[in-house]
Amino acid sequence: MKEYEDLLDFSKITSTLNSVNSLLTWDQETFMPKGAIDVRSSQVALISQMVHERRTDKQFLQKLEKLIDIDTGEIKAKDLNPVQQKALTLWRQDYLKQTKLPASFVKEFSETTSMATQAWAKARKENDFSAFAPTLQKIVQLNQKQADILGYEDHPYDALMDLYEPEMTIKKIEPLFSSLEKGLSKLVKKLNAADPIDDAFLYENYDHDKQIRFGNLVLSELKIDRNHMRLDESNHPFSIAMHPDDSRITTRIIPNNFMSNIYSVLHEVGHGLYEMFLPKQYFGSPVCEALSLGIHESQSRFWETRIGKSEGFWIYFYPLLQDTFPKELSNVSFEKFFRATNAVKPNLIRVESDEVSYCLHILLRFDIEKELIAGTMQVKDIPKVWNEKMQELMGICPQTDSDGCLQDIHWSCGSMGYFPTYALGNLYASQFFLGFEKEYPDWRKRLSQGDLEFVKGFLKQNIHQHGRMLTQDELAKKVSGSSLTEKPYLDYLEAKYHKIYRI
């Protein structure tokens, strides 16, 4: 159909431009000479602006209007196939979101946040929350304004979450999060009271090049197609894709925390495989895009935790790890290693925290954000609330705001409503695992034999290849038989950690 092809061609150019921006970003974080940062910023700004202009272009609207009613969402072109019809619905949805925010607001927002990241970095360095508070106040106000412009039914925070996790609302998420909080907090405290696990040997000095080699060995065992994916080093591990054919991940090497590299590789490979196995035949259409940040995170956590922290995985990989680090590990038994790499310890810092505590860090931020946006909490009260809540949830309290409410960059970037997707990722991973376990009841045995193909195949088949064809809820039901709840995640943690801690 000519009109559809015409629209798709227009959109393909936008997607291609956007993919160019991904390369600019990847290069900036990997190989770009440091002194090129100003040039890079202007390159990224230019391409971003072009992408935004095309997404909100009148020409695009005209092409779209021929095929779908913009006001009602009714599809005019009845002879299109379901994928094309879904694409139209998504294009319309995205267009309406993209055009809601006036240019003046976008400008004010980006000016505020570009100053804010510097203000935050300084305040964090100097442990001076009050210096950052006025800027954060402004960011909260802008987010409130943004919520008003975008619109919502029940709670302004819904409008913000929707930017990262479409259709997610306070009403839907609070029951999950409140039960999660109860369950996790109880488990964390129980584990903290149990006999501590000796994991000191994991924090000795491990050779940089051997760490790199082991990261690559993991990719080889995963049979990752290096013609379409590469692994590099960067300051912070990340994953980015230009296109399903060009998916790139990075890791970070910390000499005295070598497991961090391995879990980073597994985490990023989870993201990378998702991008790699999106339905590339639809590139340029929104169907060939990731569904939401929560689903994206579910893929990284599936690999990092459900596979990568499982006994079966290490039964196969631990001998390989010992081969790589014979001096450090040949005298460490499998059991000792496996318990150590799953040790749960109170940690003030989100990004360094263990699998059990992790979501508690998120829930704390979620609570604060929600109250700030609703106007039921003041910015100046954040440190107090943070510290009390930390004490309540995990039984620890930061000595400084730098280790507390100033630890994350997200707020200074203007992102509010983003944090919940980190927790949702864990919940979705365990939700999907129900389906996985049902299809492969012998998954533990297979992993212990080094078979990883069936994991890749399952996720490709059941998650990746759908792109945005299904909603998150439809996907959860299709894969696991029911909508998302916190239960599978809590069940998994309870069972696993009771066994590990022998309680």
Next chain:
Amino acid sequence: MKEYEDLLDFSKITSTLNSVNSLLTWDQETFMPKGAIDVRSSQVALISQMVHERRTDKQFLQKLEKLIDIDTGEIKAKDLNPVQQKALTLWRQDYLKQTKLPASFVKEFSETTSMATQAWAKARKENDFSAFAPTLQKIVQLNQKQADILGYEDHPYDALMDLYEPEMTIKKIEPLFSSLEKGLSKLVKKLNAADPIDDAFLYENYDHDKQIRFGNLVLSELKIDRNHMRLDESNHPFSIAMHPDDSRITTRIIPNNFMSNIYSVLHEVGHGLYEMFLPKQYFGSPVCEALSLGIHESQSRFWETRIGKSEGFWIYFYPLLQDTFPKELSNVSFEKFFRATNAVKPNLIRVESDEVSYCLHILLRFDIEKELIAGTMQVKDIPKVWNEKMQELMGICPQTDSDGCLQDIHWSCGSMGYFPTYALGNLYASQFFLGFEKEYPDWRKRLSQGDLEFVKGFLKQNIHQHGRMLTQDELAKKVSGSSLTEKPYLDYLEAKYHKIYRI
């Protein structure tokens, strides 16, 4: 001045877009996963098209017309400074060139050449010139047509050379080339008849990583600012710059020809420094661009040959090279090494040939191209002419066309008029060296002490920082006191190689 700023802003965006294309190209040749080639092609095609559209945009013309008369070149805005006035003249010149070729011609040209590179690769592999001949015939015709569209005074080939070496004509170049041919051919034959130099030890197996390390050592000794330049490996060494702040070079590691890496690094660093020291305060204006391909090549050859193949350079660097390869070189005297790395041997392949023969390879191609474009020679006669001329110039004759007239990719890319710039680069390098030697009569001694700063400083000061402010002839006169001739180059080779060959 508002109108000028407005024009510059427009042009800056074009330059920034073009710089994005440079990154796409760099990545493609260095780190891109091989399977991403189709996506990459569409990214490059898109950005290239956008750059071309902006350069020929009516909006651009309107902005330009406010400041300079497009027909006459007379500058309307009299209160601009000389740099701005020069920029206007260049913008107009470039615009007129860019808009001359009709879109239909550009399309036909690019379609023909995109098939031609494959046809050439196949013909070369199968040593079957006749299979490539019809395609080459078409390319010659298209180049003839291009010359007609672009226009010329005396010879159609002038219009083609002008694309790479502005203002260069057959009338200017032939006296240089004909004297060069005579001088070089005589010298090559004399050297070939002399006692051969033993250089077998240069073609042993040299460790890959040590080669890489030595390449980086050269950059360190050159005190290259790594904040603005990086060195990587690729299949073919090249240099590319996004901006003076982001200049990147590559090298190639050949295990059994380790000097190739060192000369590649020096060659590409010469290109890279040129880009790095262009007057970046004028980025976006044509003044902040390289003057011509001949001048660009002069910078690479200056470093590779005039500095990098000189005795002074190796007096300092040879001990470092011996430190890197003690097993291979500790028993090789400086004299033996220096003579070996300057050995002159007949070689059928241009890219593998020595400093003395190199230009003869170019002159042969120049003669053939010129006759083809003038219509005084037929494509079918190329192999015969090639082989006879090779015999005449260097006393050797290829056994196959793959080692003869099919060896270079250039014609299949549609490039005719490009080869002469390789020879011009050598001539300009020696022309500039006159000025360099006058300013630093003690250059040999300085090099032998490891001082390279003054070389960088001289080239930056006298060549790089001018960008396109001067013409090639103005630059030659300013630096050397006179217009370009072949004499300084021939004098240099005569003196150097008589000494090395003790004749």
